[in-house]
Amino acid sequence: MVKETLLGKTLEQLKEVASVNGMPAFTSKQMADWLYVKKVTDIQQMTNLSVAKRDALSLKYEVGRKEPAEVSISQDGTKKYLFETSNGNFIESVFIPDDDRATLCVSSQVGCKMNCLFCQTGKQGFSGNLTANEIVNQIFSIPESDQLTNLVFMGMGEPFDNTLEVLKALEILTAPWGYAWSPRRITVSTIGLIPGMKQFLEHSQCHLAISLHSPFDKERLELMPAQKAYPIEKVLEIVKKYDFRHQRRVSFEYIVFDHLNDSMRHARELVRILKGIPCRVNLIRFHAIPNVDLKGADNERMVFLRDYLTENGITTTIRRSRGEDILAACGMLSSSKQSPENEI
CATH class of the missing domain: 3.20.20.70 (Aldolase class I)
Known part of the structure; x- marks a missing residue:
C-alpha cells in the first residue's frame, strides 16, 4: 500500500486527515506543528498525539521526508542537491551561501x-509537476535547512x-x-x-x-x-x-x-x-x-x-x-x- 504524505499538506488538508480518521479538529494544528516547526521525520515522533492516534495515522500516512540522492559542491561553496521524485524522476535545487545570507534555489517542475x-x-x-510535498521537501531535507535566510523559486x-x-x-x-x-x-x-x-x-x-x-x-x-x-x-x-x-x-x-x-x-x-x-x-x-x-x-x-x-x-x-x-x-x-x- 502506497502511503499518503503529510508533509506538503495545508492546515485545511490536515483537518480533513483528522476528520476522516475520527480525530478532533485541533489534531490538525498538532500535526502542523510537528511537520513544519519541529520538522519530524516519522509520525511516531508526534508525541502529544496518543499512541492509538499515531498508530492509526501510520497505517495510511507517512511524513514524506526524503533525503537528497546526491550533492555536488562548487569551489565557491555553492551546493547542488539532487532529489528523486515520487515517480522516479530527478530534480535539482541549489544552496548558495553568501556572507550573512543563505539562499536555496527551489525547483517546481521536472x-x-x-x-x-x-x-x-x-x-x-x-x-x-512537483507536488507541494516535493517542493517543501527540498527546503526541509538539506543539511543547511536551519541556516536558510531566503528562498527563490528559480530552479527547474x-x-x-x-x-x-x-x-x-x-x-x-x-x-x-x-x-x-x-x-x-x-x-x-x-x-x-x-x-x-x-x-x-x-x-x-x-x-x-x-x-x-x-x-x-x-x-x-x-x-x-x-x-x-x-x-x-x-x-x-x-x-x-x-x-x-x-x-x-x-x-x-x-x-x-x-x-x-x-x-x-x-x-x-x-x-x-x-x-x-x-x-x-x-x-x-x-x-x-x-x-x-x-x-x-x-x-x-x-x-x-x-x-x-x-x-x-x-x-x-x-x-x-x-x-x-x-x-x-x-x-x-x-x-x-x-x-x-x-x-x-
Whole structure:
C-alpha cells in the first residue's frame, strides 16, 4: 500500500486527515506543528498525539521526508542537491551561501515546457509537476535547512505552470501555523504566465521576479516562445495594477547577451517600458549551454547597462555568478537522470 504524505499538506488538508480518521479538529494544528516547526521525520515522533492516534495515522500516512540522492559542491561553496521524485524522476535545487545570507534555489517542475533558448532545463523537456510535498521537501531535507535566510523559486520549471502546488507550498512556508517565514524572504520567478501570476498576486505577498531578457517583442519571442501567448506588454499591464511599494517587491531578470540585448537602444527601451513601476533589474551573466549559439556580454556592457538604468531611476545590480563549475548557475539546471526501474 502506497502511503499518503503529510508533509506538503495545508492546515485545511490536515483537518480533513483528522476528520476522516475520527480525530478532533485541533489534531490538525498538532500535526502542523510537528511537520513544519519541529520538522519530524516519522509520525511516531508526534508525541502529544496518543499512541492509538499515531498508530492509526501510520497505517495510511507517512511524513514524506526524503533525503537528497546526491550533492555536488562548487569551489565557491555553492551546493547542488539532487532529489528523486515520487515517480522516479530527478530534480535539482541549489544552496548558495553568501556572507550573512543563505539562499536555496527551489525547483517546481521536472524539466520545463517553456523551452527558452538560453535555458538548459527547457532543453531537457517536461516530465511532470512537483507536488507541494516535493517542493517543501527540498527546503526541509538539506543539511543547511536551519541556516536558510531566503528562498527563490528559480530552479527547474516555471512556477506558474504549476500554480496550485506552488501556492500550497507558499502557504505552508508563510502561515502562522506552518513554517511562519516572512513573505519578504521568498521570491517566485516567472517568464510571465499571466493566469498563474494573477493567482499568485492575489493570494501571496511573496516577492515576484519576471524574466525579461529583451524589451522588444520580436527579440524576446526569439529567446522565449511564451512571449507569443503572454507578451511582455500584457505582463507589465498586470504588474502595474498591484502595489509594489510596501511589503512586496517586483524585480526583472535580464540575462545579457553579446550584441543581442546590450545596446543603448535596449537600455532606453527598458527605461521606457519600466517607467512608473517601483522595481529592481538584476543583470545576469549568460552561462553557455550545449548546442546554443549565444555568447554572454562582456563586463563593460554589463556595467554600462547597470549604470544607465540606475541613472535613469531604475535600481540595477549585476548578479554574481555562483556554482558554474558544478552546472548550478542560472539556466544550467538539468536532470535527465532516472531511477533504475525507469531506465529503458
